[in-house]
Amino acid sequence: MTPQPSDRPAGAVQAPAVELLGITKRFPGTLANDAVDLTVRHGEIHALMGENGAGKSTLMSVLYGMTRPDAGSVRIDGRDVSFGDPGDAMAAGLGMVHQSFKLFDSLTVAENVVYAAEPRRFGFVDRAAARGRVRELADTHGLTVDPDARVGGLPVGLRQRVEILKLLHRGARTLILDEPTAVLTPAEADALFAVLRSLAAQGRTVILVTHKLREVLEVSDNVTVLRDGRVAARLRTATTTADEIAAAMTGRAVELDRVHAPGARGDVVLDVTGLNAGDAVRDVDLTVRAGEIVGVAGVAGNGQSELVEALAGLRPVTAGRVTLSGRDVTHASAAGRRAAGLAYVPEDRHAVGTAPAASVADNLAMGHHRTALSSRRGLLPPAAVRTHAGRLVERFGIKAATPDLPAATLSGGNLQKLLIGRELAHDAPLLLVEQPTRGVDIGAIQNIHDQIIAYRDAGHAVLLVSAELSEIRGLSDRVLVMYEGRVTAEYPKDELDERTLGLAMAGGTARRPGAGQDGDED
Amino acid sequence: MFLDSDLLMSVLRALTPILLAALGGALCERAGVFNIGLEGLMLVGCFTAVSTSWFTGSPWLGVLAAALASAAYSLILAVGAVTLRGDAVVLGVAMNLLAAGLTSFLLRTVFGVQGTFDDPSLAGLPVVGGFTPLTYLSWAAVVVAAVLLSRHVWGLRLRGVGESPDAAATLGVNPARHKYAAVLLSGVLCGLAGAQLALGNVTLFSENMTAGRGWIAVVAVMLGRAVPLGVLLAALLFGVAEAVGFRLQGLGLPQQATDAAPYVVTLGALFITTARRRGRTPRASRGPRTPGTPRSTGSTRSTDPSGVAS
Numbered sequence: 001m002t003p004q005p006s007d008r009p010a011g012a013v014q015a016p017a018v019e020l021l022g023i024t025k026r027f028p029g030t031l032a033n034d035a036v037d038l039t040v041r042h043g044e045i046h047a048l049m050g051e052n053g054a055g056k057s058t059l060m061s062v063l064y065g066m067t068r069p070d071a072g073s074v075r076i077d078g079r080d081v082s083f084g085d086p087g088d089a090m091a092a093g094l095g096m097v098h099q100s101f102k103l104f105d106s107l108t109v110a111e112n113v114v115y116a117a118e119p120r121r122f123g124f125v126d127r128a129a130a131r132g133r134v135r136e137l138a139d140t141h142g143l144t145v146d147p148d149a150r151v152g153g154l155p156v157g158l159r160q161r162v163e164i165l166k167l168l169h170r171g172a173r174t175l176i177l178d179e180p181t182a183v184l185t186p187a188e189a190d191a192l193f194a195v196l197r198s199l200a201a202q203g204r205t206v207i208l209v210t211h212k213l214r215e216v217l218e219v220s221d222n223v224t225v226l227r228d229g230r231v232a233a234r235l236r237t238a239t240t241t242a243d244e245i246a247a248a249m250t251g252r253a254v255e256l257d258r259v260h261a262p263g264a265r266g267d268v269v270l271d272v273t274g275l276n277a278g279d280a281v282r283d284v285d286l287t288v289r290a291g292e293i294v295g296v297a298g299v300a301g302n303g304q305s306e307l308v309e310a311l312a313g314l315r316p317v318t319a320g321r322v323t324l325s326g327r328d329v330t331h332a333s334a335a336g337r338r339a340a341g342l343a344y345v346p347e348d349r350h351a352v353g354t355a356p357a358a359s360v361a362d363n364l365a366m367g368h369h370r371t372a373l374s375s376r377r378g379l380l381p382p383a384a385v386r387t388h389a390g391r392l393v394e395r396f397g398i399k400a401a402t403p404d405l406p407a408a409t410l411s412g413g414n415l416q417k418l419l420i421g422r423e424l425a426h427d428a429p430l431l432l433v434e435q436p437t438r439g440v441d442i443g444a445i446q447n448i449h450d451q452i453i454a455y456r457d458a459g460h461a462v463l464l465v466s467a468e469l470s471e472i473r474g475l476s477d478r479v480l481v482m483y484e485g486r487v488t489a490e491y492p493k494d495e496l497d498e499r500t501l502g503l504a505m506a507g508g509t510a511r512r513p514g515a516g517q518d519g520d521e522d
Numbered sequence: 523m524f525l526d527s528d529l530l531m532s533v534l535r536a537l538t539p540i541l542l543a544a545l546g547g548a549l550c551e552r553a554g555v556f557n558i559g560l561e562g563l564m565l566v567g568c569f570t571a572v573s574t575s576w577f578t579g580s581p582w583l584g585v586l587a588a589a590l591a592s593a594a595y596s597l598i599l600a601v602g603a604v605t606l607r608g609d610a611v612v613l614g615v616a617m618n619l620l621a622a623g624l625t626s627f628l629l630r631t632v633f634g635v636q637g638t639f640d641d642p643s644l645a646g647l648p649v650v651g652g653f654t655p656l657t658y659l660s661w662a663a664v665v666v667a668a669v670l671l672s673r674h675v676w677g678l679r680l681r682g683v684g685e686s687p688d689a690a691a692t693l694g695v696n697p698a699r700h701k702y703a704a705v706l707l708s709g710v711l712c713g714l715a716g717a718q719l720a721l722g723n724v725t726l727f728s729e730n731m732t733a734g735r736g737w738i739a740v741v742a743v744m745l746g747r748a749v750p751l752g753v754l755l756a757a758l759l760f761g762v763a764e765a766v767g768f769r770l771q772g773l774g775l776p777q778q779a780t781d782a783a784p785y786v787v788t789l790g791a792l793f794i795t796t797a798r799r800r801g802r803t804p805r806a807s808r809g810p811r812t813p814g815t816p817r818s819t820g821s822t823r824s825t826d827p828s829g830v831a832s
Contacts, residue, residue, distance in 0.1 A: 087694040102689035104682045115682050116693040124673045166693075 015078025023072035050226035051441035095172030105152030157188035266290030280306035295476030396421030413444030537761030546708030553704035554684035558614030561736025562621030567716020596709025646725035
């Protein structure tokens with residue numbers, strides 16, 4: 001029953017590296033996996049795709065011994081296994097790189113790699129052997145990293161290498177990578193793909209859990225798509241297309257990379273000159289006009305978050321000037337800026353954007369308590385809060401059982417809809433929006449993008465900060481690139497392409513309009 | 523002479539209990555358990571050491587009993603903070619208050635006295651070359667702890683557990699077991715600290731005789747960044763303050779003022795270190811980020827209450 005490529009001689013049929021048969025797992029209220037089969041051959045890169053909630057993580061935690069399935073079996077190299085915990089799975093040659101890395105920041109690379117599997121001398125860690133081991137593994141697989149570096153000081157791409165080295169040190173033959181490119185730059189992702197290909201070429205097996213189409217098409221051999229806990233499609237990468245995969249993920253045709261018509265530009269709403277905020281933001285000039293979406297691209301950690309905080313009034317401005325609809329708000333408080341016409345969707349919707357323990361209705365009221373909902377003597381009439389919530393839930397399609405439940409019960413996509421809906425409802429001249437679709441599935445992404453475009457079309461200014469290049473490209477009328485705290489490049493919509501943008505994000509070019517408009521591409 | 527070998531000797535004597543307790547605190551800190559109960563653990567050690575020595579006539583049995591009793595007492599923190607996931611600060615404060623009350627109560631019921639139990643026939647620890655053997659032991663403990671933490675497999679695992687129990691667990695290391703070991707070891711060390719205080723520095727038990735030394739040890743852990751050598755230097759600072767304060771008393775300064783010396787030094791040290799740390803990382807929640815690290819990895823996950831989103 002295992003599909004083997006027909007070109008192999010029958011005598012040499014090798015059992016698949018990983019076989020999951022009829023995996024069913026039920027959680028209260030949801031059937032996370034419904035009789036899921038997954039077959040991964042030796043030496044292949046197998047992509048496991050699906051939207052949030054499709055059952056990918058459940059399936060992988062079953063495989064990795066973190067969850068016991070209600071039904072179904074797991075076979076490694078053709079033998080039935082039953083893992084009680086990840087230790088069993090590791091002993092059987094599996095290894096997982098989790099989406100949030102499991103590293104010790106204060107320890108060195110070598111210490112992280114050998115942790116709990118240390119080369120020893122008389123009970124002491126043999127540090128020379130550990131270092132040698134890291135170098136040896138690194139050389140074999142093109143995973144160059146300094147064994148003595150502190151992990152905490154390494155960029156994400158290298159931290160990921162440490163995670164992979166950790167697994168290789170433990171003799172993992174099958175590597176499971178959960179959303180490995182979520183935090184990587186395009187260049188780092190390419191380097192990772194090269195490593196994965198080299199691992200596969202040496203006979204190791206890679207399972208790539210992801211919802212990104214680009215990397216699936218680029219690096220995988222086969223794709224299994226999950227939707228609503230079932231296998232929606234099994235595809236060979238060589239013969240499939242992005243549209244086919246997206247359709248399998250969502251169950252309907254999805255327009256990828258929609259390009260929106262530019263809006264009609266009006267007056268300058270946000271005018272920033274020479275803005276500095278400590279060391280993180282340096283000499284930033286930018287303007288956003290009414291009816292315009294300005295995208296800020298950049299690898300995370302290059303000052304975008306700090307720029308947004310400085311604009312939102314959450315971080316002191318150390319030099320420069322910020323005007324909002326003609327009012328100087330350089331040193332205004334967050335409340336003062338909102339009064340001057342700012343709506344703000346922060347990056348961290350759990351810790352900053354919402355109060356997860358408070359009800360959906362209360363979350364929707366936050367910020368509106370000053371204006372729309374205010375009543376005599378500072379009391380918020382519960383009826384007004386409820387009506388307001390009902391209106392927004394309806395208008396923005398927020399799926400909440402009742403508005404009285406805590407916001408924490410909403411799915412990531414719905415919580416984001418709540419946050420964006422609440423801010424759009426201010427009808428403020430400027431919308432500051434940060435990572436609007438991070439961790440949100442494709443269906444909700446479309447909805448959120450449409451809302452942002454509609455807001456622009458209503459004549460508002462939007463400043464969009466996103467790490468997703470496709471989002472920046474799809475929505476922005478103009479794109480700024482931030483690198484090491486400065487705006488280093490600016491592109492109008494019609495001159496955008498992912499390659500130059502990626503290069504600028506890595507600090508490769510410095511280009512501003514007027515600074516050599518023609519013939520400056522290299 | 524103000525600065526002489528006598529002063530040095532008294533510095534080292536004052537240093538010993540603080541150093542032992544602080545080493546215990548440092549082990550807990552590295553294992554990710556904030557042990558603020560050092561004061562109470564020491565006090566239990568003081569009482570147990572004195573009463574055991576009194577009833578058996580052997581100060582060595584006193585030392586042994588103190589180590590065991592304080593280790594047993596430290597189980598409150600281990601069970602409460604590690605197994606039951608309670609707040610270590612609340613537990614530590616409770617341990618300190620309980621220890622003060624319990625030892626005062628036992629002083630009355632066992633010895634029938636209030637305030638201080640003091641008897642010429644109470645056997646103290648022998649003095650060799652000016653110090654009790656526990657003082658030499660404390661110096662050795664610094665070296666052992668330093669080597670253990672930085673070089674030994676157990677130390678590496680303990681540091682990993684303290685930094686990220688989650689990551690340690692995924693690699694098959696049991697965080698709870700390591701945390702228990704660290705807390706129990708801190709109990710043993712605090713028991714030794716108490717024995718040194720009650721059978722070495724003096725030979726008596728009086729109510730609340732630790733007088734803040736456990737708290738000073740907590741500060742020494744912070745000041746020394748939970749590194750054994752750093753803890754030694756920090757404890758040395760307090761030892762000097764205490765001995766100098768004692769010496770100033772001899773020069774006619776009021777006792778209340780000189781007794782305050784170690785605490786003034788503590789406050790000063792706290793100010794300096796927090797100011798220095800503040801300067802390095804402007805806001806704890808927003809520490810220096812490496813390029814490409816999202817501010818909160820948690821935010822990319824949906825909040826499925828079953829914890830198995832997607």
